[in-house]
Amino acid sequence: MAQIELDNIQRIFQLGDSEVHALQDVQLRIDAGEYVSVMGPSGSGKSTLLNLLGLLDRPNDGHYRLEGRDVTTLSADEQARVRRERIGFVFQSFHLVPRLTAEENIALPLLLAGISPHDRKARVAQALDDFGLAKRGDHRPDQLSGGQRQRVAIARATIMQPAMLLADEPTGNLDRATGEEVTTLLETLNGRGVTLIVVTHDPHMGERAQRQIRMEDGRIDSDSKRPAP
Amino acid sequence: MMRSRDILGFAIRAATAYPVRTGLMMLAMAIGVAAVVLLTALGDGARRYVVREFSALGSSLIIVLPGRTETGGVGAGSFVTNTPRDLTVDDAAALLRASGVTRVAPLVLGNSEIAYAGKLREVMVIGTTRAFADIRNYRLGQGRFLPEEDWRRGSAVAVIGATLHQELFGAEPALGQMIRVGDRRYRVIGVLAASGSGLGMNADELVIIPVAAAQALFNASSLFRIFAEARDRDAVPAAKTQILDILKARHDGEEDVTLITQDAVLGTFDRILGALTLAVAGIAAISLAVAGILVMNVMLVAITQRTSEIGLLKALGATGSIIRLVFLTEAALLSIAGALAGLLLGHLGAWGLRLMFPVLPAYPPDWAVFAGLGTAIVTGVLFGVMPARHAATLDPVDALSKR
Numbered sequence: 319m320a321q322i323e324l325d326n327i328q329r330i331f332q333l334g335d336s337e338v339h340a341l342q343d344v345q346l347r348i349d350a351g352e353y354v355s356v357m358g359p360s361g362s363g364k365s366t367l368l369n370l371l372g373l374l375d376r377p378n379d380g381h382y383r384l385e386g387r388d389v390t391t392l393s394a395d396e397q398a399r400v401r402r403e404r405i406g407f408v409f410q411s412f413h414l415v416p417r418l419t420a421e422e423n424i425a426l427p428l429l430l431a432g433i434s435p436h437d438r439k440a441r442v443a444q445a446l447d448d449f450g451l452a453k454r455g456d457h458r459p460d461q462l463s464g465g466q467r468q469r470v471a472i473a474r475a476t477i478m479q480p481a482m483l484l485a486d487e488p489t490g491n492l493d494r495a496t497g498e499e500v501t502t503l504l505e506t507l508n509g510r511g512v513t514l515i516v517v518t519h520d521p522h523m524g525e526r527a528q529r530q531i532r533m534e535d536g537r538i539d540s541d542s543k544r545p546a547p
Numbered sequence: 548m549m550r551s552r553d554i555l556g557f558a559i560r561a562a563t564a565y566p567v568r569t570g571l572m573m574l575a576m577a578i579g580v581a582a583v584v585l586l587t588a589l590g591d592g593a594r595r596y597v598v599r600e601f602s603a604l605g606s607s608l609i610i611v612l613p614g615r616t617e618t619g620g621v622g623a624g625s626f627v628t629n630t631p632r633d634l635t636v637d638d639a640a641a642l643l644r645a646s647g648v649t650r651v652a653p654l655v656l657g658n659s660e661i662a663y664a665g666k667l668r669e670v671m672v673i674g675t676t677r678a679f680a681d682i683r684n685y686r687l688g689q690g691r692f693l694p695e696e697d698w699r700r701g702s703a704v705a706v707i708g709a710t711l712h713q714e715l716f717g718a719e720p721a722l723g724q725m726i727r728v729g730d731r732r733y734r735v736i737g738v739l740a741a742s743g744s745g746l747g748m749n750a751d752e753l754v755i756i757p758v759a760a761a762q763a764l765f766n767a768s769s770l771f772r773i774f775a776e777a778r779d780r781d782a783v784p785a786a787k788t789q790i791l792d793i794l795k796a797r798h799d800g801e802e803d804v805t806l807i808t809q810d811a812v813l814g815t816f817d818r819i820l821g822a823l824t825l826a827v828a829g830i831a832a833i834s835l836a837v838a839g840i841l842v843m844n845v846m847l848v849a850i851t852q853r854t855s856e857i858g859l860l861k862a863l864g865a866t867g868s869i870i871r872l873v874f875l876t877e878a879a880l881l882s883i884a885g886a887l888a889g890l891l892l893g894h895l896g897a898w899g900l901r902l903m904f905p906v907l908p909a910y911p912p913d914w915a916v917f918a919g920l921g922t923a924i925v926t927g928v929l930f931g932v933m934p935a936r937h938a939a940t941l942d943p944v945d946a947l948s949k950r
């Protein structure tokens with residue numbers, strides 16, 4: 319059984335009188351621990367697919383089974399719980415809360431999950447260490463560089479030890495070197511077993527994934543797997 | 548589920564991160580609550596002041612006024628006589644026959660000049676009898692009150708108030724000295740103890756002379772009032788009937804006097820000022836509703852400002868109810884903080900009021916404090932519900948794409 323199973327997924331946006339088929343008949347299997355890059359022209363439905371996989375959006379039709387469970391029929395609160403415990407998001411624009419320190423931003427998912435302050439402290443300290451942010455814990459986002467911000471965001475995305483990491487153009491706002499660094503970090507996490515799905519415009523980055531999906535007009539155009547090195 | 552302490556902490560961080568917005572909202576709440584506290588303190592202070600002053604008159608007091616105040620429209624009697632008969636000293640004396648009445652004091656009132664050793668004062672002069680001191684509970688600082696004597700005689704003696712004593716005599720002894728009132732001379736036989744109170748007539752600035760002397764001074768044969776005291780509070784209704792009967796008989800069957808009892812006056816003032824306080828509190832409460840609307844708008848703006856944050860929280864697994872709770876807590880916190888600040892402000896204002904007008908017991912009544920705080924918090928939370936619900940229903944994908 320694959321970790322992610324999408325069957326006949328349709329996502330249609332109503333734009334005035336016209337309908338936009340952001341996703342059409344999407345059929346996809348992703349196993350636990352895979353490293354997948356999603357590429358394709360702008361408007362081809364990459365972000366829509368990622369939002370759907372992250373349970374931030376519901377398909378108009380079709381089925382999404384996550385770890386064997388049909389999650390399309392879950393209630394909003396149950397979906398929130400799945401997001402909290404199984405899914406980590408990394409965004410192009412980091413989405414850090416500006417008034418909170420790096421530490422507090424990383425602790426947010428733990429806060430939402432009701433973890434005790436004591437456990438929180440230990441886990442956040444560990445994460446700061448792991449991501450090379452030990453001296454930056456009490457800095458606010460505007461006191462951090464772009465790369466540091468994205469590392470805080472990744473630390474936050476992984477603090478709950480999710481089963482999969484969804485990244486929508488995680489290096490889009492970073493320069494080449496920093497982007498490389500962030501990509502390496504994500505790959506390290508994938509190496510420890512987390513499923514990694516990265517949407518990217520950067521062919522260089524996309525080629526680093528073992529599995530590459532190309533999208534076109536809301537459909538999966540090609541899906542190629544590179545044999546493991 | 549998120550711990551309530553963490554929700555509180557998160558809300559506090561959010562509130563303090565936007566000091567201008569937070570300050571504005573708290574100010575609106577504070578002004579509303581302060582207005583309720585201060586205005587009710589003023590209203591209730593006035594009510595208490597009046598009640599206290601009237602209570603000082605004595606609860607078994609019956610005041611007789613010449614003339615009938617019609618209350619039920621134009622009665623048949625009002626066509627018969629247009630000018631009421633004057634009250635006379637004999638009328639007053641006749642009231643002593645009433646079994647329910649223990650003391651009677653006739654009262655003549657006027658302004659006159661008083662002089663001692665070249666010092667002049669314009670004062671209020673009361674002409675009355677010995678019983679007046681007992682009815683009004685006057686205490687003597689020095690000497691004695693008017694002598695028990697024939698009401699028609701009017702010996703040339705005077706009792707003066709404490710302030711007047713101070714102004715005319717200073718440290719010199721006053722007893723036995725002659726003062727001039729109008730064109731007559733009187734020997735000072737007593738000085739009232741300082742009281743500081745007295746509705747309309749401050750006893751500290753009075754000159755009291757025998758009733759006949761005052762009638763001669765003001766060249767009047769009529770009385771301003773008759774003060775009668777019933778045996779006790781319960782005897783007041785019976786005494787009133789007796790007084791009315793006696794005076795009616797003496798005035799050719801005409802009921803041309805008005806009786807005022809403290810209960811009636813007190814009740815009326817109590818009601819009027821109580822209603823006034825309520826009305827004022829109501830007006831002040833409107834400012835609280837306005838504050839509530841401001842809270843709503845400020846929260847809505849806050850949610851627009853923080854849309855992407857809400858999207859993020861949802862992506863991180865916050866349920867709708869958590870989001871709702873977080874924003875509701877923030878609104879409630881601001882309302883409570885504002886209300887408490889307003890309470891402080893109101894009490895400060897009331898304190899200032901008491902400093903400025905020491906006679907006014909300007910304390911906000913408990914009900915007003917509770918109502919003010921309660922309304923502030925309830926409106927704050929109530930008007931916070933709508934924005935919080937709005938935040939909870941935001942679409943996470945849309946919210947995340949907002950910058």
Ligand SMILES: Nc1ncnc2c1ncn2[C@@H]1O[C@H](COP(=O)(O)OP(=O)(O)OP(=O)(O)O)[C@@H](O)[C@H]1O
Nearest residue numbers: 331332333338340359360361362363364365366367
């Ligand atoms: N909320 C929405 N309402 C209407 N149309 C939408 C909405 N979201 C996406 N679309 C449309 O769906 C299609 C797919 O959008 P999507 O954001 O998934 O593209 P994308 O591949 O991520 O593009 P890009 O590379 O520019 O990010 C586009 O045509 C877009 O206009």
Ligand SMILES: [Mg+2]
Nearest residue numbers: 364365366486
């Ligand atoms: Mg996109």
